Amino acid sequence: MSGPRAPKGTYDLLPDEAALRDDVVATAARVFGAHGYRRVVTPEFEETGLFERGVGEATDIVRKEMYTFEDKGGRSLTLRPEGTAPICRLYVEHGLHKWPQPVKLWYYCPMFRYERPQAGRYREHYQLGAEAIGSPAPEVDAEVIAMLAQLFAELGIGGLRLAVNSMGDPACRPAYVGRLREYLRGREDELCADCRERLELNPLRTFDCKVESCRAVLDEAPHIDEHLCPECREHFDTVLGLLRRVGLEPELDFRLVRGLDYYTRTTFEFSSDRLGAQSGVGGGGRYDGLVEQVGGPPTPGVGFGSGLERITLAMGAREAPGLGPAAFVVAFTDEVRGDAFVLAQGLRRAGLAVELDLAGRSAKGQLKQAGRSGAAYAVLLGLEELPPETVRVKALAGGGEEDVPAAGVAAWLTARKESE
RNA sequence: GUGGAGGUAGCUCAGUCGGUAGAGCUCCAGGUUGUGGCCCUGGCGGUCGCGGGUUCGAAUCCCGUCCUUCACCCCA
Numbered sequence: 001m002s003g004p005r006a007p008k009g010t011y012d013l014l015p016d017e018a019a020l021r022d023d024v025v026a027t028a029a030r031v032f033g034a035h036g037y038r039r040v041v042t043p044e045f046e047e048t049g050l051f052e053r054g055v056g057e058a059t060d061i062v063r064k065e066m067y068t069f070e071d072k073g074g075r076s077l078t079l080r081p082e083g084t085a086p087i088c089r090l091y092v093e094h095g096l097h098k099w100p101q102p103v104k105l106w107y108y109c110p111m112f113r114y115e116r117p118q119a120g121r122y123r124e125h126y127q128l129g130a131e132a133i134g135s136p137a138p139e140v141d142a143e144v145i146a147m148l149a150q151l152f153a154e155l156g157i158g159g160l161r162l163a164v165n166s167m168g169d170p171a172c173r174p175a176y177v178g179r180l181r182e183y184l185r186g187r188e189d190e191l192c193a194d195c196r197e198r199l200e201l202n203p204l205r206t207f208d209c210k211v212e213s214c215r216a217v218l219d220e221a222p223h224i225d226e227h228l229c230p231e232c233r234e235h236f237d238t239v240l241g242l243l244r245r246v247g248l249e250p251e252l253d254f255r256l257v258r259g260l261d262y263y264t265r266t267t268f269e270f271s272s273d274r275l276g277a278q279s280g281v282g283g284g285g286r287y288d289g290l291v292e293q294v295g296g297p298p299t300p301g302v303g304f305g306s307g308l309e310r311i312t313l314a315m316g317a318r319e320a321p322g323l324g325p326a327a328f329v330v331a332f333t334d335e336v337r338g339d340a341f342v343l344a345q346g347l348r349r350a351g352l353a354v355e356l357d358l359a360g361r362s363a364k365g366q367l368k369q370a371g372r373s374g375a376a377y378a379v380l381l382g383l384e385e386l387p388p389e390t391v392r393v394k395a396l397a398g399g400g401e402e403d404v405p406a407a408g409v410a411a412w413l414t415a416r417k418e419s420e
Numbered sequence: 421g422u423g424g425a426g427g428u429a430g431c432u433c434a435g436u437c438g439g440u441a442g443a444g445c446u447c448c449a450g451g452u453u454g455u456g457g458c459c460c461u462g463g464c465g466g467u468c469g470c471g472g473g474u475u476c477g478a479a480u481c482c483c484g485u486c487c488u489u490c491a492c493c494c495c496a
Binding site for chain 2: 059060061065082111113115116117118119120121122127128176205208210259276277278280281282283284302305306307309311328330333359361362363364365366368369370371372378380382384394396397399401
């Protein structure tokens with residue numbers, strides 16, 4: 001195959017796969033709606049500065065993964081690599097701080113990151129996400145986490161692990177980071193090259209290193225859990241308590257630091273062992289400084305993102321919904337092809353899903369198509385023994401036949417459909 | 421950006437020691453002159469990813485490249 005291909009790290013969804021995705025998104029719309037979240041749409045690209053300021057100059061996303069380009073007006077634009085910064089921009093730009101707080105929004109849209117593709121990772125991937133902006137209450141943290149858990153439950157995704165952590169806030173994190181850096185410097189010779197770099201750039205990120213020697217050093221390092229200020233401690237404990245009271249089992253994980261700079265206090269991640277190395281199905285956290293970071297007033301916020309591709313992977317193989325049409329109109333002779341077309345249109349106007357041969361097939365070929373389409377009935381036109389203006393309706397599952405006036409087929413089919 | 425595996429028909433794959441490309445499924449038609457599914461027969465369908473090299477001869481060996489895939493990094 002040497003023709004055009006989908007670009008590296010992108011993919012097509014064929015009808016069965018697209019139908020499955022529609023189901024997932026519809027479920028999300030229902031679950032999120034039940035929690036009072038409303039959908040918003042933001043542009044596929046933003047001013048580059050939004051992500052540089054919002055996501056953080058030190059993050060991998062900004063340093064090496066953005067699809068950045070200059071338009072003909074000389075503006076530097078970037079294909080959206082993540083969803084939270086644009087939502088915060090939207091919140092500020094449209095003055096949503098005047099709405100009752102918190103403002104609860106959700107989105108479903110593609111994200112773009114220049115990375116090497118692997119299982120569950122694409123250069124263009126779709127995320128379902130939600131953000132609750134404008135309230136510092138721990139109930140909001142618990143709500144977004146519980147809402148995502150509810151979505152996964154309704155989709156039938158089992159075996160998920162919920163990891164949570166608290167990253168502290170401006171009152172306690174700087175002191176902790178200093179303490180951690182000091183500790184790591186003392187054992188620098190035991191760290192891998194990457195971690196030595198992280199030590200200066202962002203010591204917290206040494207926590208998710210997988211090198212054995214580093215893990216040993218980090219196990220004995222001061223953990224943020226023990227260095228939270230009283231306010232962060234209380235917030236975190238409240239979140240954990242609420243999650244437990246609604247039946248979730250959050251596992252404390254001091255390694256869960258996440259690679260985006262904007263997180264404060266709560267961070268969380270759902271992971272599945274059905275996914276390979278990229279096991280995170282959805283995750284997020286609190287970002288109390290982000291709205292201010294993108295030019296708004298000091299405003300707290302919490303949210304998550306969840307990858308559609310990983311959701312469907314975690315759901316495993318599913319039968320395609322594959323609901324067939326109500327009827328397939330079959331022309332037994334070429335003379336009645338026009339009549340078949342007119343009849344099909346009439347049935348469709350009556351609200352029925354109807355198919356018709358469009359490839360000049362023989363009667364046998366048309367019946368074959370009818371069977372394959374999953375249609376409940378075949379409507380046969382052009383049979384010699386039938387009186388004029390009469391058609392024969394054949395049940396494709398059972399095989400029974402009945403002659404019906406052409407004008408009455410719509411009513412006949414509708415009645416059968418409703419009695420099912 | 422780094423490393424491993426792999427690219428042959430629309431799909432899943434076979435192809436021996438280097439000798440000029442096959443199967444199953446799908447699709448179309450016929451068997452059944454007017455009734456789908458099962459069965460049988462036939463047909464359509466290939467730049468063997470691409471480029472170069474070795475050779476009388478390359479799907480097969482060598483080099484490069486692109487793509488896929490798995491992992492690292494990091495995220496969803």
